[in-house]
Amino acid sequence: MQTVSKKKPMHRKLADVVKLSAAEVRGERISDIQEEQSIPATSQAICVASGKGGTGKTIFSTNVGVLLARNGFKVTLIDADLGLANSHLLLGLDPTHDVSQLINGELLIEDVLVEGPHGLKVLPGGSGIAELAELGEGQLTYLAQQMLRVDEENDITLVDCSAGITQQVLRFMASAHQLVVVTTPEVTSMIDGYAVIKNVHKLRPDIKIWLVVNRTKDKDDAQHVFEKMQQVVKRRLGDVTMRLLGSVPHDRYVLRSIMLRQPVAMIHPRSYATACFTRMANTIGMDNRRWRMLQKKAASPDPAYFQSLAGRRYG
Ligand SMILES: Nc1ncnc2c1ncn2[C@@H]1O[C@H](COP(=O)(O)OP(=O)(O)O)[C@@H](O)[C@H]1O
Ligand SMILES: [Mg+2]
DSSP states (O other), rough: OBBBBOOOOOOOOHHHTTTTTHHHHHHHHHHIIIOOOOOOOEEEEEEEEEETTTTSSHHHHHHHHHHHHHTTHHHEEEEEETTTOHHHHTTOOSSOHHHHHHHHSSOOOOOOEEOOGGGGEEEEOOBBBBHHHHOHEEEOOOOOOHHTGGGGGEEEEEEEEEEHHHHHHHHHHHOOOOEEEEEEESSHHHHHHHHHHHHHHHHHHHOOOEEEEEESTTTTHHHHHHHHHHHHHHHHHHEEEEEEEEEOOOOOOHHHHHHSSSSSHOOOOSSHHHHHHHHHHHHHHHHHHHHHHHHHHHHSOOBBBHHHHHHHHOO
């Protein structure tokens, strides 16, 4: 594990740096950028969300992140479960710094990003830091502005969100180009998953949703859960683009991989769970190629994720 850049930490107060933005770095005023000029996204932001905690968002994000990176995609995984982060743990990383040093202005984004397996970049969240769970407006904007500086280096930005529907999480989700909702077949998990979809849909009626059904017990579970969710979504919200991305069984190799702090896709490449993650990573990869091609041609391309996040476009 090593930091991506060896730049010396810069010790500055948040009050001094919060105004610094990608736009200003390029000598432009942030208000011009946010209000008049939308920066076309070159990196596709995929937010991984769930209503209930413990559905498998981090298992999904880390495995799919590593598989996409192995397939040659440039991927950054943002651990947006900012106060109770654990993505780095499941990737076997032991980072020296985390997002709290970025937010308080001690370090710049290049100093906090760490490199994981197959060149996957990770922005580690803070573990057990309550203040990070709900950032202030200036802090969230600053975080987004810092990320915007390195956004062009990525094909895909995976955002591993915290559970629930707080204003902060909704803002992370509603700014995304694609939303992944992870649910288990439990009815409570499905109801809370629907609550996420409903609230994001209010802010972004056009959002595209992939459903992932985790911890399935048999082969019909996933389709059954998907059909039930789709029925409710259609009846209550109308026309929403929701597809089944895939499913993962409740699997002892997944449990073992957590114990060993390595993605199951790396340590049990022949397991059924790995086959499931591989299929989903391949679908995401194909979709990303198509998305990037369309972005280049589109008359009004999707705006850069971190610009939307910084500019309070949604939420
Ligand atoms: N496919 C699976 N098979 C077995 N256990 C799983 C599986 N997915 C998740 N788990 C269990 O659920 C826990 C929570 O998973 P995690 O990805 O950390 O959830 P989240 O990020 O949504 O809070 C894991 O630590 C593990 O014990
Ligand atoms: Mg998690």
